[in-house]
Amino acid sequence: MMIKNVKNMLLENSVHAKPFGGYEFNRCPNLEIRNCFFFRGQTINGRIGTAVGAPAHLHHCIFAG
Numbered sequence: 001m002m003i004k005n006v007k008n009m010l011l012e013n014s015v016h017a018k019p020f021g022g023y024e025f026n027r028c029p030n031l032e033i034r035n036c037f038f039f040r041g042q043t044i045n046g047r048i049g050t051a052v053g054a055p056a057h058l059h060h061c062i063f064a065g
Contacts, residue, residue, distance in 0.1 A: 040064065
């Protein structure tokens with residue numbers, strides 16, 4: 001999953017199990033990820049890239065695997 005240039009992006013109440021790729025949020029100011037479950041798959045990585053001073057919030061999530 002790759003998300004780019006989305007202001008106020010919200011990912012909520014999602015289940016991500018056995019992805020073949022990973023997760024990338026790039027240039028998403030005010031990113032919020034909450035109440036999500038991420039289960040490690042075959043190849044996984046995660047990246048959150050924001051500009052200096054742009055907030056990104058990650059809370060109430062579960063990472064397993």
